[in-house]
Amino acid sequence: MNPSNYVVLSAVLFSIGAIGVLVRRNAIIVFMSVELMLNAANLAFVAFARMNGNLDGQVVAFFVMVVAASEVVVGLAIIVTIFRTRRSASIDEPNLLKY
């Protein structure tokens, strides 16, 4: 199969993730959408590694997985703290900081 199809798929996934961040209102879902964007980038890296015929892209994908995992740790810690304080994970409710 032509590897460029995977690049197209990754662009679709990235767009779904970006739209998810912009339209969803639950912090967990927003965060999942960000993770989807990171994994779309991983897919693009691996597909390009195949197309370019070198391993750099696959190595990058491993690094990105580790970074994404640490981002989950930090992100869930923040979201859980907010949830315990406000009893809600909505990103519309914390609205004290504005203007």
Added chain:
Amino acid sequence: MSALASAVAVVVADEGTPFDLPSINYSAIAPILIIFGAAIVSVLVEAFAPRRARRPMQLVIVIGSVIAALVVVISLAGTRLVTAEGAIAIDGPALVMQGTLLVVSLLGALLMAERGIDPLGDAFAPRASTLPGSEDEKQFTQRGYLQTEIWPFFLFALTGMLVFPAANDLLLMFVALEVMSLPLYLLAGMARRRRLLSQEASLKYFLLGAFSSAFFLYGTAMLYGFSGTVSLVGIADALSAKPSEGALVAIGMALLLVGLLFKVAAVPFHQWTPDAYQGAPTPVTGFMAATVKIAAFGALLRVLYVSLGGMRWDWEPMLWIIAVLTMLVGSIVAVTQTDIKRMLAYSSIAQAGFILVGVLAVSPEGLSSSMFYLIAYAFTTIGAFAVVSMVRDANGEATHLSKWAGLGKKSPLVASIFAVFMLALAGIPLTSGFIGKFGVFTAAVASGAVWLVIIAVVASLIAAFFYARVIVLMFFSDPGPDTASVVVPSTFTTIALAAGATVTIVLGIVPQPVLELVSNAGIFIR
């Protein structure tokens, strides 16, 4: 291909591992390793040291390691090499930025260590995990608990910042970006007072930061798809070899720049700045306002000058628009602010616009004047936030501007120092801000962007209005019952404040040594 050939040669030579060991010049990256090692020791101290001993031990580790790293950076002066298989470039600009980052972080650490201002303890929640206003929180406060985990966070963030302007490939740059940002997201949410605001700041900073780093990463993927490498130099070579680039390069470049412009807080990617700056504990705000800007501009300059230099005619028009928007939106919106931290946040957005004017000169003068501006901005900003942390009333920091009315008559010394910072940010002669603005505007005029400089001067006039408004408020109105009072801090904040004020004035009167430093730093190594 040559890497593959040498890997094969190794296999033939000793039947061992099929990989070449990377050659790493450890002395060139020693400053990064010192701070990283100290961060790990600091985590171990959190795990094993008794509670009472942690704070003094952490302070010794932090201040000792930052000074040690600074000494090594100074001893490396003149180094110009690429190491770790092309991943790290230690050259003049990288060393200047690392040195500035270390000095400014030292001042930031002193602000964070301050315990004499708030009668309840330092600026951080006794336990960040307790619910705001809960019985647990009161108990921890009464017993005088301190959240000493801030120190490992501080050191890890500093590690990322030191790597960020020296990263010579996009993968390392991405990892450094995350290592720098993740601890800062957490630090932003740990304020002792107004914890709801602080947690909200943390959430917004995190979600938008993660969003922007995803853009950075996808941009990297596109550029990798085009050039087959993530190395900055490799991408530059591929761009000059295949000038008829097409969609991959355009998308990759745009997404990469979105990620970097987010970190420097350029309009329209600035929305997180006021919220994060206002909600975060003031010492953290001062620390990140000063250092993240330096690190992010270091990386942005390297990407634009080393990697995308050949595409200059494609990205320059976009960045012109962004620079104009950043200067105007930052300055105009700052005029309407009523909270001093939020006003300083918009001021930092406007300052990012002025630095972008220097960056857009795309010349050695542009590079050196941007670096001078960053140095001047960092010291002024950290000093200004030191003052903000000292102006208090019964509920903690008095950040509403109405409470600053008449401060100049109540505490003339501190108000005068703050006035100096305001004048420097406005770019009045005899302060560092004037020399900085003069440098970037000269560089921009020399590169032919006269119209950009005219807009920048108009924006600085608008900005001067709100800086002057604070000075007028402090000195030309009478103190009322609501006027906050200035708390006398311990040695820590005093040193940071004095250093910020001294550098601001000295750089304004005798800028020559630092101007020589930044112009001798030369250009980025290729």
